Amino acid sequence: MSVPEELRYSEEHEWVSGLGGEDGIVTVGITAHAADALGEIVYIELQPSEGDAVEAGEPCGEIESTKSVSDIYSPVSGEITAVNSAVVDEPKVINDDPYGEGWIFKVRISEEPGDLLDSAAYDKLIEES
Amino acid sequence: MSADPTAKKTPLHDVHEDLGANLVDFAGYLMPLRYASETAEHQAVRTGAGLFDLSHMGEIFLSGRGAGAALDFALVGNLSPMPVGKARYTMICGHDGGVLDDLIVYRLADETWMVVANAANAAVVRDALVERAAGFEAAVDDRSDSYALIALQGPRSQGILEGFTDAPLGDLKYYAILAGRVAGVDALVARTGYTGEDGFELFVDASDAVRMWEALAAVEGVVPAGLSARDTLRLEAGMPLYGNELTAETTPFEAGLGRVVKLDKPGDFVGKGALAAQAQTPPGRRLVGLVARGRRAPRKGYQVVTSGGAPCGIVTSGAPSPTLGTPIAMAYLDSGVEEAGLAVDVRGRHEPVDVVALPFYKRS
Numbered sequence: 001m002s003v004p005e006e007l008r009y010s011e012e013h014e015w016v017s018g019l020g021g022e023d024g025i026v027t028v029g030i031t032a033h034a035a036d037a038l039g040e041i042v043y044i045e046l047q048p049s050e051g052d053a054v055e056a057g058e059p060c061g062e063i064e065s066t067k068s069v070s071d072i073y074s075p076v077s078g079e080i081t082a083v084n085s086a087v088v089d090e091p092k093v094i095n096d097d098p099y100g101e102g103w104i105f106k107v108r109i110s111e112e113p114g115d116l117l118d119s120a121a122y123d124k125l126i127e128e129s
Numbered sequence: 130m131s132a133d134p135t136a137k138k139t140p141l142h143d144v145h146e147d148l149g150a151n152l153v154d155f156a157g158y159l160m161p162l163r164y165a166s167e168t169a170e171h172q173a174v175r176t177g178a179g180l181f182d183l184s185h186m187g188e189i190f191l192s193g194r195g196a197g198a199a200l201d202f203a204l205v206g207n208l209s210p211m212p213v214g215k216a217r218y219t220m221i222c223g224h225d226g227g228v229l230d231d232l233i234v235y236r237l238a239d240e241t242w243m244v245v246a247n248a249a250n251a252a253v254v255r256d257a258l259v260e261r262a263a264g265f266e267a268a269v270d271d272r273s274d275s276y277a278l279i280a281l282q283g284p285r286s287q288g289i290l291e292g293f294t295d296a297p298l299g300d301l302k303y304y305a306i307l308a309g310r311v312a313g314v315d316a317l318v319a320r321t322g323y324t325g326e327d328g329f330e331l332f333v334d335a336s337d338a339v340r341m342w343e344a345l346a347a348v349e350g351v352v353p354a355g356l357s358a359r360d361t362l363r364l365e366a367g368m369p370l371y372g373n374e375l376t377a378e379t380t381p382f383e384a385g386l387g388r389v390v391k392l393d394k395p396g397d398f399v400g401k402g403a404l405a406a407q408a409q410t411p412p413g414r415r416l417v418g419l420v421a422r423g424r425r426a427p428r429k430g431y432q433v434v435t436s437g438g439a440p441c442g443i444v445t446s447g448a449p450s451p452t453l454g455t456p457i458a459m460a461y462l463d464s465g466v467e468e469a470g471l472a473v474d475v476r477g478r479h480e481p482v483d484v485v486a487l488p489f490y491k492r493s
Contacts, residue, residue, distance in 0.1 A: 036151070039357065040168055042449045043424045062476065064426065066167055066449055067357060069476070 003031070004099055008113075009122035010075035015099065016116060019109075025081055028074065029103040030063065030094060033126045038065035041091040046072070046105060048080050056113055061104075063091075075116060078109040139184035140277045140338035148353055156248035158185040161355040171361050171451045173352035174324050178283035180345055180353050187251025187273040188332065189244045189258060195266035196242050198396075200234065203261035205381065205404065207394035211236050216304040216321055219389055220381055221254055226403035227377040228384070230254050231369065233321055235306045243317075243332075245278075247371045261399055277338030281345055282328030282354075282362075284492070289348050290329055294318070298329075312344035323359065325366025325490055361448050364457060367418060367488030373429060373445045374416060374459055380404070383412040383461065385487070411464060414442065418489055419458040419473065419482040426456035427473035427482065433460050434479055436470030444473060450489060457489050458482070 007015040013034035018026040035041065043064035054060050054074035061072040083105045087093050094102035117125065136159040139145075145152060150161035161182065163170060173179045191199060197209030206219035216235045220228050230250035235243040246254040255271045262269050281290060287298050296309030296318060306319040314337040322328040333341050345351055360370070369375050369384055381390050381404070390404050419427060426447050427433075433442030447458030458473070462484070472479035 039163065040166060042426075066361065066451075069426070069428065 003033075003119045003123045003126075005119045007099070008075075008116035008118060009125075010073065010116060011125065012073040012075070013126075014073065014075040016075050016113070019113075019116075023108070024078075025106050025108050026076060026078075027103045027106050028076070029098055030072070031122070031126075032098045035095050035098045035102070038063065038070065039067045041065050041094045044072075044088055044091045044094070044104070046083055046088070049083060050080055052080050054078065054080060054107060063094075072104070074107065076107050076109045076113045077111055078107040080105055081108050082106040137185075139182055140335040141182045141184060141279075141342055144339055144342055145182065150353075150355060153356070155356060156185055158248060160185060161353070163355040163357045164353045167355065167357035167361070168451045170352055170354035170358035173350075174283045174326055174328075174354060174358065174362055175452055176284065177350045177352070178281055178285040178289055178328075178348075179324070179358065180342065180351050181280040181282065181355075181359060182338075182342070183278040183280050183330070184276070184335070184338065185248035186278050187244075187246035187248060187254060187271065188276045188278070189246060189251070189255050190270045190272055191242045191244065191258065191262065191267050192240055192270070193265070193267040194240055195262075196240055196268075197236075199258075199262040199265035199267040200242060200244075201394060201396060202265070202398050203258055204232070204234070205390045205398065205400065206234070207391040208234055208236075208242070213238055214305055214307060216306055216319060218304075220375075220386070221257055222381070222400035222404065223377060224400055224403065226380050226400045226407050228371070228375045228379050228381060229257060229377060231371055231375055231386075233319075235317075235319060237306065237308070237317070250371060257399075275335055277333050277335045277341075278330060279333065279338065279341055279345070280322055280324075280328060280330045281351070282322045282324040283326050285350065286326070286328045289345065289351060290318075292348070293344060303327075312341050314341050316341070323366075323368055324362040325368070325488065326362075326492055360446075361451055364446050364448055364459065365450055365452055365488065365490035367459070367490075369416070369459075370446060380407045380412065382407050383414055383416065385416045414461040414463050416445070416487070417442075417460055417462045417468075418485045418487040419444070419447070419460050419471075420453070420485050420489070421456035421458070421473070422481045422483065424456065425475045425478075425480045427458035427460070427475065427480070432474045433462060433482075434472050434474055435466060436472075438479065440474075441466040441471070447473075452490050459487070
């Protein structure tokens with residue numbers, strides 16, 4: 001399973017795209033590795049909605065698969081600007097296209113995240129897990 | 130995901146790896162959880178045929194003139210009158226009546242019986258059988274490592290298997306077994322399973338496992354299925370799982386399985402005193418089926434709560450049901466609890482559930 005080089009990653013298996021962009025808005029999803037480990041995703045819930053603040057490292061939702069349920073953590077701090085209602089309606093999209101159509105939410109970041117991993121570091125993390 | 134290096138591998142391990150299975154440690158064995166989509170594997174068993182590696186299960190043989198009597202003493206069932214070629218679902222209990230394992234016992238010949246135990250309990254069952262058979266003319270032989278077990282389950286199973294054997298499968302009843310040649314391999318063919326479908330379990334020599342698997346897997350529409358599908362299939366079929374619905378702290382009566390305890394069989398058996406007392410006492414809890422009204426699945430260990438929010442039970446298994454399209458669960462519910470208005474505490478939120486009769490799914 002290849003880890004896209006252009007993304008950044010949290011240790012909780014979220015990915016972040018768009019860091020360093022002019023509008024300060026990043027997109028967040030969960031990695032293919034996480035989606036695969038969960039199995040088929042059947043339910044996703046985000047507690048914060050558009051306009052709410054999220055804190056890096058804090059749980060902000062739940063994701064449920066046929067086998068298990070886990071928290072979703074926000075990898076960045078800021079304000080939610082969009083929630084992907086398509087994956088809420090049909091969570092399996094996350095399994096099918098975790099880095100594309102399966103994105104989960106967007107955040108206008110309030111500070112540069114310091115501790116996200118690059119693809120090589122994330123690759124190493126999942127190799128060792 | 131790295132697996133425990135001490136986990137045992139089944140004779141089909143390389144086949145699973147070639148198929149790209151997601152392998153997990155299960156009861157000390159490296160087992161396929163799923164190959165691709167567990168839901169597709171589940172549906173294949175409901176509509177066509179699925180192929181399972183169950184080589185982790187324990188096969189313990191009892192033989193000798195006293196083998197039937199030894200089983201009658203060791204287990205809660207009345208096995209000795211069972212004809213050759215039949216199988217029975219039964220249990221082995223402790224002296225206190227707690228369930229040590231649930232078992233299928235096959236009578237292979239007049240003086241030869243095969244006890245199939247859950248992988249996690251195989252050693253416990255073997256040791257108990259050795260101890261309990263000591264006073265009988267019976268030899269206990271654990272052949273778990275020399276046998277592979279392959280299950281073909283689903284409505285197409287008989288038709289598929291008939292392509293590989295001359296054995297009279299049409300005459301083989303549910304819960305029966307015969308010895309035959311299948312795909313050029315000596316096999317014990319049992320019409321048993323754990324999926325709620327018609328199907329067969331094939332006990333073969335470990336060295337023949339790959340050959341048997343590859344023959345069956347080559348049939349169009351036969352889908353390899355992992356433990357994940359097996360779990361949702363058995364849950365829909367309302368079948369208890371050891372470690373979830375059944376434990377050493379559970380009585381067969383609580384689990385709704387009091388019928389397997391043959392208190393009126395001749396002679397004494399281990400646990401009889403305790404089980405006879407339990408049979409007289411209404412159980413403090415009973416196993417029920419739950420269907421969630423929402424999309425959240427009750428999971429093992431979640432509390433069942435009354436309409437007033439008071440804890441009144443515990444979920445033992447739960448998952449989204451691929452066949453029903455809603456989350457389902459089995460749970461122990463305290464006796465006397467009003468069934469209307471129950472909910473399950475799903476991570477702090479009370480999700481409404483309805484109590485339903487088991488099984489959730491019955492083949493038509």
